[in-house]
Amino acid sequence: xxxxxxxxxxxxxxxxxxxxxxxxxxxxxxxxxxxxxxxxxxxxxxxxxxxxxxxxxxxxxxxxxxxxxxxxxxxxxxxxxxxxxxxxxxxxxxxxxxxxxxxxxxxxxxxxxxxxxxxxxxxxxxxxxxxxxxxxxxxxxxxxxxxxxxxxxxxxxxxxxxxxxxxxxxxxxxxxxxxxxxxxxxxxxxxxxxxxxxxxxxxxxxxxxxxxxxxxxxxxxxxxxxxxxxxxxxxxxxxxxxxxxxxxxxxxxxxxxxxxxxxxxxxxxxxxxxxxxxxxxxxxxxxxxxxxxxxxxxxxxxxxxxxxxxxxxxxxxxxxxxxxxxxxxxxxxxxxxxxxxxxxxxxxxxxxxxxxxxxxxxxxxxxx
Numbered sequence: 001x002x003x004x005x006x007x008x009x010x011x012x013x014x015x016x017x018x019x020x021x022x023x024x025x026x027x028x029x030x031x032x033x034x035x036x037x038x039x040x041x042x043x044x045x046x047x048x049x050x051x052x053x054x055x056x057x058x059x060x061x062x063x064x065x066x067x068x069x070x071x072x073x074x075x076x077x078x079x080x081x082x083x084x085x086x087x088x089x090x091x092x093x094x095x096x097x098x099x100x101x102x103x104x105x106x107x108x109x110x111x112x113x114x115x116x117x118x119x120x121x122x123x124x125x126x127x128x129x130x131x132x133x134x135x136x137x138x139x140x141x142x143x144x145x146x147x148x149x150x151x152x153x154x155x156x157x158x159x160x161x162x163x164x165x166x167x168x169x170x171x172x173x174x175x176x177x178x179x180x181x182x183x184x185x186x187x188x189x190x191x192x193x194x195x196x197x198x199x200x201x202x203x204x205x206x207x208x209x210x211x212x213x214x215x216x217x218x219x220x221x222x223x224x225x226x227x228x229x230x231x232x233x234x235x236x237x238x239x240x241x242x243x244x245x246x247x248x249x250x251x252x253x254x255x256x257x258x259x260x261x262x263x264x265x266x267x268x269x270x271x272x273x274x275x276x277x278x279x280x281x282x283x284x285x286x287x288x289x290x291x292x293x294x295x296x297x298x299x300x301x302x303x304x305x306x307x308x309x310x311x312x313x314x315x316x317x318x319x320x321x322x323x324x325x326x327x328x329x330x331x332x333x334x335x336x337x338x339x340x341x342x343x344x345x346x347x348x349x350x351x352x353x354x355x356x357x358x359x360x361x362x363x364x365x366x367x368x
Contacts, residue, residue, distance in 0.1 A: 018353065173194050189348065209325075247266075287323070
């Protein structure tokens, strides 16, 4: 009796949330390699030819940029030790749609402004579908509810197919193309479903972090990890007195204290005597494994230095939620697996619907 009731619950959840989950899965698969795709189609913006001369100083690049874009209010700089990487200057924008500012890609050898990056708008649209179905807060709640439904679908699915799994585990995770009709759909649905459970479980438990504040707050409360405050762009009057010479001093001081790094990001605030650098160390676990150092250029000293490698395991995991969600935490293999399993969500929706239609037809025939 309990199993029949659970099967009905599984069926109802699959039918009601299946379409939304298919959209979430397909958009998630598209987003899996967003960074690589954007870089590939914008090689002239992200990469430069390495020249047989040193890169220009940060001060000179900023001065040159100021001449080309005189009214720009600079929010942040991002640059790399890589000889072939461009530099990014982020400036404030009055456009509400560009709250994070506008990025200019710069050749660090010549201070030339490189072509505008294309394709970001498309991926932002896909991300909006993935997170909110383009319906704002209402869509966000629908996505969150669908993710919770997926958790229940996995639990109920394991319970329903447990006898098969328990008695013949190897048989339960395989299926034969020779099988026909509903039997084939059922075995394929359940077998592949078992394979993807670890990946869907990870996706759900991390994805809910952005869906519900209560879930977000509970994770931080349980782990004891403080929530990261959103970085606010400096106001125009705060940034109007930015000294490029001081920025150069800060970069020089950073290089004195940090020798090995891949990428640096520096944001500017009203406190002109202190500068905070977020940097990616050599061979990082993932691109979100950033360390942070705060420098005082007047006293020529380090105020604070937080290395990602020195953090506790819980803090590392909490700061790696996005990397866990995308699979990047586990390297290229993780991203490929998340791409495949996200794409397979369409398979579960379609096979589940086909089995439901087949069952209804069979019942109608019996009644007739």
